[in-house]
Amino acid sequence: MNLYHIQNLEHYFQVYRHSVDQPEQFWEQIAKKNFVWQKPWNTVLNWNSDTAEVRWFEGAQLNITENCIDRHLETRGDKTAILFEPNNPKDPAEHITYKELHTRVCKFANVLKDKGIKKGDRICIYLPMIPELAIAVLACARIGAIHSVVFAGFSATALSTRINDAKCSMVITSDGSFRGSKTIDLKGIVDEALEETPTIENVLVVKRIHSDIMIKEGRDHWVQPLVDAASAHCPIELMDAEDPLFILYTSGSTGKPKGMVHTTAGYMVYSAYTFKNVFQYEEEDIYWCTADIGWITGHSYIVYGPLANGATTVMYEGVPSYPDWGRFWEIVQKHKITQFYTAPTAIRALAKENLEFVEIYNLTSLKVLGTVGEPINEEAWHWYNDNIGKKRSPIVDTWWQTETGGIMISPIPFATPTIPTFATLPLPGIQPALMDEHGKEIEGNQVDGRLCVKFPWPSMARTIWGNHQRYIDTYFSAFAKKYFTGDGAFRDATGYYRITGRVDDVIIVSGHNLGTAPIEDAINEHPAVAESAIVGFPHDIKGNALYGYVILKETGETRNHDNLRKEINQVITEKIGPIAKLDKIQFTIGLPKTRSGKIMRRILRKIAHGESDQLGDISTLLNPEVVEAVIQEAL
Numbered sequence: 001m002n003l004y005h006i007q008n009l010e011h012y013f014q015v016y017r018h019s020v021d022q023p024e025q026f027w028e029q030i031a032k033k034n035f036v037w038q039k040p041w042n043t044v045l046n047w048n049s050d051t052a053e054v055r056w057f058e059g060a061q062l063n064i065t066e067n068c069i070d071r072h073l074e075t076r077g078d079k080t081a082i083l084f085e086p087n088n089p090k091d092p093a094e095h096i097t098y099k100e101l102h103t104r105v106c107k108f109a110n111v112l113k114d115k116g117i118k119k120g121d122r123i124c125i126y127l128p129m130i131p132e133l134a135i136a137v138l139a140c141a142r143i144g145a146i147h148s149v150v151f152a153g154f155s156a157t158a159l160s161t162r163i164n165d166a167k168c169s170m171v172i173t174s175d176g177s178f179r180g181s182k183t184i185d186l187k188g189i190v191d192e193a194l195e196e197t198p199t200i201e202n203v204l205v206v207k208r209i210h211s212d213i214m215i216k217e218g219r220d221h222w223v224q225p226l227v228d229a230a231s232a233h234c235p236i237e238l239m240d241a242e243d244p245l246f247i248l249y250t251s252g253s254t255g256k257p258k259g260m261v262h263t264t265a266g267y268m269v270y271s272a273y274t275f276k277n278v279f280q281y282e283e284e285d286i287y288w289c290t291a292d293i294g295w296i297t298g299h300s301y302i303v304y305g306p307l308a309n310g311a312t313t314v315m316y317e318g319v320p321s322y323p324d325w326g327r328f329w330e331i332v333q334k335h336k337i338t339q340f341y342t343a344p345t346a347i348r349a350l351a352k353e354n355l356e357f358v359e360i361y362n363l364t365s366l367k368v369l370g371t372v373g374e375p376i377n378e379e380a381w382h383w384y385n386d387n388i389g390k391k392r393s394p395i396v397d398t399w400w401q402t403e404t405g406g407i408m409i410s411p412i413p414f415a416t417p418t419i420p421t422f423a424t425l426p427l428p429g430i431q432p433a434l435m436d437e438h439g440k441e442i443e444g445n446q447v448d449g450r451l452c453v454k455f456p457w458p459s460m461a462r463t464i465w466g467n468h469q470r471y472i473d474t475y476f477s478a479f480a481k482k483y484f485t486g487d488g489a490f491r492d493a494t495g496y497y498r499i500t501g502r503v504d505d506v507i508i509v510s511g512h513n514l515g516t517a518p519i520e521d522a523i524n525e526h527p528a529v530a531e532s533a534i535v536g537f538p539h540d541i542k543g544n545a546l547y548g549y550v551i552l553k554e555t556g557e558t559r560n561h562d563n564l565r566k567e568i569n570q571v572i573t574e575k576i577g578p579i580a581k582l583d584k585i586q587f588t589i590g591l592p593k594t595r596s597g598k599i600m601r602r603i604l605r606k607i608a609h610g611e612s613d614q615l616g617d618i619s620t621l622l623n624p625e626v627v628e629a630v631i632q633e634a635l
């Protein structure tokens, strides 16, 4: 039986059964047949559910860039590996072949080495969606440096927090970035961040927008002259299977962001395997994922998964609305895209625009459509299916997380029948479970529960950088011996899963995870603010938007509330980034609290949703009288 490429529904069921009955044998067969190893493993899986320690393919040695680049040179050296589509449609697209990618990665890796970077060092990458971003990521992997990519929309404070947490010694950035008709001063943000980061020794700067920037002698270096002078020969660093490959930060419901650590072998095997199956990738395909490499989707399904399969992967620098709302479809037509993977928030934004932006382009090359990042609502699903896929291209609604490293629940196109809003069935190797609030697994179908995973899979994050206890507390303590996702889910009569959303204090806004605590912390730094609480409320395009309840310090505050709202959003922009700005701010005299002093977000959520008539029992509150006041003030 071919385990690597699932062809139809019956085949899926067979493969799935095998993966559950004999998980180790299953992953061993896949790993052996489809990847290049410098040394084989001794054990397939080592799992200690008490300490939440998991090791896959222990004893093996490899380098992921050999699998993503070198092994393709002979058979696909002249094939395009990365197809770069720039922000400005008038600028030419760039086709980087596997041979060229090899040369550019090797040269970049040698630049890193010349600057003293060694295996295990952490490098922060803060770049726009330009080829150097993928190249820098791969250059780190080639020499065993651990990359920590920070999305280039994050603020200086968010950047310095991440640099300090991982104690990075280098930042790779650019003079700026193009975003539609705007440019962004990335280097200025880096300069500000570096005022707070004692560990940074060197900054490599890619020239992109040709702006005038500050170059700090001895610390900052233009990258191009260094690359030009570097050798194109760079042997791979031998990595142990469990050596960290990268750190990627994700928001938690409390406290500072969590640096999820992904390791080499398991991540490679799983991201490659799921890419092949979820997108039914074939050799001639031109695959495009619109995510940013600053998020996990870009790591697994722009860089590693596609390249491990020898695919052509598109990187788009710009935004969906520039120069107009037809840009995505213009790119699909121009490059004859076969698989298109995006977020529901983008679909909703595109669906609001005139259909002419779609209809003037030829989209017949499309075979598979995908979505990720948040639940897709039925209306958006149909718009996508009718107008983009023309009811011919299956939609894969892929559920997964930064922590899972790869897609966990998803239809397999042309095999799994799809139903709007259902992520459908677990991929091979994934054993989901729904749990009730007492910690018992809910058996059977037509049930709702908290979504857990019962058995390890190769690409699960291994720990939180520098804080394994937090990893255990966050993911392995709610339900004994199970990974808890933080999501709720419904299992229908046929066993299909529908993700119903977060059950913790993470809110997904435009597909970005935002923890309430860091935003509240930022707001509370405003001198006029005494206390605050954030909840989500439904938004047409973003899925959720943020609603803030803010208590001001002085009663009888006379300052203009609109100005205060602007100032509060300004603080959030500085501390976190514009993605965390609040859509609504209600100034309130109090917040409903439990007797133990916890804010009752459930009540605030109801009020923000305009459902204050459905609050349920509030008699157990410490201050039930506050609720009526909050309702009266509601916006």
Ligand code: WTA
Pocket (backbone or CB within 6 Å): 250, 295, 296, 297, 371, 372, 373, 374, 375, 376, 397, 398, 399, 400, 401, 402, 403, 423, 485, 486, 487, 499, 501, 502, 508, 511, 512, 513
């Ligand atoms: C949500 C993104 C419904 C979910 C890869 C999860 C989804 C969080 C889906 C992880 C989907 C992701 N349907 N919800 N298809 N995909 N989510 O870490 O709440 O940025 O826990 O990883 O996004 O977001 P993250």
